[in-house]
Amino acid sequence: MSAAAQVTDSSFKQEVLESDVPVLVDFWAPWCGPCRMVAPVVEEIAEQYIGQVKVVKLNTDENPGVASQYGIRSIPTLMIFKAGERVDMVVGAVPKTTLATTLEKYL
Amino acid sequence: MNNPTQATDKSLEAMRHFSETYAQRTGTYFCVDPGVTAVVIEGLAKHKDDLGAPLCPCRHYEDKEAEAAAAYWNCPCVPMRERKECHCMLFLTPDNDFAGESQQISFDEIRTVTNP
Numbered sequence A: 001m002s003a004a005a006q007v008t009d010s011s012f013k014q015e016v017l018e019s020d021v022p023v024l025v026d027f028w029a030p031w032c033g034p035c036r037m038v039a040p041v042v043e044e045i046a047e048q049y050i051g052q053v054k055v056v057k058l059n060t061d062e063n064p065g066v067a068s069q070y071g072i073r074s075i076p077t078l079m080i081f082k083a084g085e086r087v088d089m090v091v092g093a094v095p096k097t098t099l100a101t102t103l104e105k106y107l
Numbered sequence B: 001m002n003n004p005t006q007a008t009d010k011s012l013e014a015m016r017h018f019s020e021t022y023a024q025r026t027g028t029y030f031c032v033d034p035g036v037t038a039v040v041i042e043g044l045a046k047h048k049d050d051l052g053a054p055l056c057p058c059r060h061y062e063d064k065e066a067e068a069a070a071a072y073w074n075c076p077c078v079p080m081r082e083r084k085e086c087h088c089m090l091f092l093t094p095d096n097d098f099a100g101e102s103q104q105i106s107f108d109e110i111r112t113v114t115n116p
Helices: A012-017 A033-048 A064-069 A096-104 B009-026 B034-051 B064-070 B078-083 B107-114
Strands: A005-007 A023-028 A054-059 A077-082 A085-091
Touching (some): A012 A023, A033 A096, A077 A096, A085 A096, B009 B034, B009 B107
Parallel strands (some): A005 A054
Antiparallel strands (some): A023 A077
């Protein structure tokens, strides 16, 4: 089972903005090649920071509302939310260390 | 029969052929992970079917029809043509850590990856 649950336009507020812990959102699309490369990295992060960080995925094709609201352009984009606010983001297929270093700042 | 989320065979073959030819012409290579190449070519072909132009599948657009008409992100996009920058990782310069050694991918290789 995937450690990173899918969120949608309708569940985003509850699952991300109202989360008690920081949230990493993986904005992805079905035919985006680099999204395939970053997906296992995101899964590893979800397992490594279990209990400390919530990790979710949002399909931008099916959920254009949230993607547009946060100005998503290049995908994959990995965005970090804390207390309902966007606090950081990383664009593209980045190595796990880059993502972990960015995330650590908000724990 | 095609999966409804996939491109037509005709568009997939057209984009597959374009990708091979363009890689050779620009001295760029496909990703070391052929799954990345396959997914991107399927996405380009799907956009060609739906929009009439191979709009980059690695971006989010407010309005896909308007973007296809504007042509900036139609493959090969302006950043690729000007600076060999392909954030989709379809065309990689040899110095890129993820560049493989191939400029070829078969129709069946693509569909093996993109079939559900």
